[in-house]
Amino acid sequence: MFNEVFNHWIPTKIYFSKGISNNLKDYIKGKNVLILSDPFIKDSGIAEKIGDSLTNKNVNYFSEIEPNPSGDTVDLATKLARDHKTDCVLGIGGGSAMDVSKIVACLTTNSGSIYDYYSGGKRKLSSRKTQLICIPTTAGTGSEVTNVGVFTNLETNVKMPMVHDELWPDIAIIDPELTYTLPAVVTASTGMDAFCHAIESYWNKESQPISDYISLGAMKLILENIENAYKEPENIEARTAMSLASLLAGLAFSQTRTTGIHALSFPLTSEFGASHGTACSISLPPFIRLVGKEKSKKMEMLAKFLGFSNVEELAQSIYELMSKMNMPLRLSDLGVEEKDIAHIAEVGLKAQIIQLTPAIMTQETVEELLLSYL
């Protein structure tokens, strides 16, 4: 049932507590702090509230991080970090802000541009000297406990993950309170993204028992709580459970990476404008059915653990859950047409993680799968 050869390493210190983000002073080393966020987190006052609580620190802000952040944005934020001799980078937000904060913290004391180290660059990052603290404001990405950043090269329009041990945050601060104001549509898509992280870790060819048990917990919490969090934004119990689930899912996939669902999400995001969570979860029911056939014993165990009689019931239930949360259910809902299928398969197959799916993933099989939920 379990892979019997595996490694496990998560060096990040995790602190989970409601309200903890208002009280971070004692976690921060040094004087000069740079807070990185997207414009929404800046406008909502979340970034400033955290910054203001850091009495006796010099706090600067960079709040121009866009969805699917580019290397160019990383370089801009890095310039600010260097100018202010930053001791600690705080990344506050969804995956985009946290991903940028990871590489900016590295580049503060590594010269050059992100492109020197990534997307064709040949230089190697030396040890990160600047402290890195990540604080999620959604319940989905799990980026606070991974060594991955995903960036887009604007010149080539390629969105690609960068994986490096220097990208592990020193500290992950999980404060469910920060998610209370998430719009329902974001609650749904980021929450289902977390479900994808967990299930893709569980069925991954590189799966392993430590992350397997953690991912089971994540999936159970999401199925039990996401609808309540979607319907009642201030349901504290549901929000806390979703923040926890996202953390667990992040811990799980940090060890295994993801699979075909994430691989196929890249073209759906960059070319059809779907949010990351939507672009992932749209593929969830068909992938559950596919993997259910290929890895039936382990998938049956999952279905039972989650309270279903079999894998088909689990797939159907996820489909209905997404429907109740008004999420796109078919590729055509994202504007995909039959003529696009071959291209989506082609782009998805370029991501190495697609081969971590426990099923044969070729141009032909992926096209067939995509057509089944066009």
Place this chain on the structure above:
Amino acid sequence: MFNEVFNHWIPTKIYFSKGISNNLKDYIKGKNVLILSDPFIKDSGIAEKIGDSLTNKNVNYFSEIEPNPSGDTVDLATKLARDHKTDCVLGIGGGSAMDVSKIVACLTTNSGSIYDYYSGGKRKLSSRKTQLICIPTTAGTGSEVTNVGVFTNLETNVKMPMVHDELWPDIAIIDPELTYTLPAVVTASTGMDAFCHAIESYWNKESQPISDYISLGAMKLILENIENAYKEPENIEARTAMSLASLLAGLAFSQTRTTGIHALSFPLTSEFGASHGTACSISLPPFIRLVGKEKSKKMEMLAKFLGFSNVEELAQSIYELMSKMNMPLRLSDLGVEEKDIAHIAEVGLKAQIIQLTPAIMTQETVEELLLSYL
């Protein structure tokens, strides 16, 4: 169901693979290696086989680590480590050898004796410079993934845990092959010790969701495999599962510590000569019944997850399992008499961990509990 305020940190890199212990050269930094073990591991050839595989390293051995190791033994091993300018300490064995290796690696570049830092000593350990690798040869202790060492002060005859972040091993190597030669009686006692780690983490007042899910996995694996490992020493599947379970249990209790079962084991070990695993598991059924009353919802969930209809059935089944493995079942089997009960309770209550039990633990309640399985 879950504690909503928690921290989590396990910086140790884990490598799990059959046969990996024969191939450790690439994991070791520096030239001078000191291998610490007990005489049994030395005589069995395990320590030497690992040492011989480290071609191009200067390997020294210290093989005089006794059960419930003393601070004096630590100081002896430290002298050797300093004399040989040790770059890497390899602790190979059960909890005793790994615990000693942890503090010896610290003391190699911290002057003085263990007693300067522990058991009344006032000095503080500075950062460990010497690499520390722990390799379990039993499936039980979990010490390879904790920041705890338990030592005995021979002058005061007090056995007490030392907890320090410098004691986290850099690397834990888990090689199930090393357990194939474990005698059946040790398989039983160390395996049930791991079960205690997992369940004491699960019901702990300091329990938390990450370790909860990991501990569930540990308990399931132990109940499914310990009897096979006991009866068929070379049952590879059972041995692998038990090594994995011990690792999972270690990860779990590294975050929560243990509870009353471990607290009461200290006098049973030091004064009645029981092995650590036996001294722990003898208290398991009565503690399961006690905690089942105090924390009924979480304990019912555990019983169901493990395939039982209720907590009483779980307790009874553990009792029967221990009986099948010819383990002592009542305190009188260890030579304890009614007149000893007050003293055992008194000594157990001195260990702070006893108050992490989710039940009232006083001289009166503990005596009553102990009498129930005299």
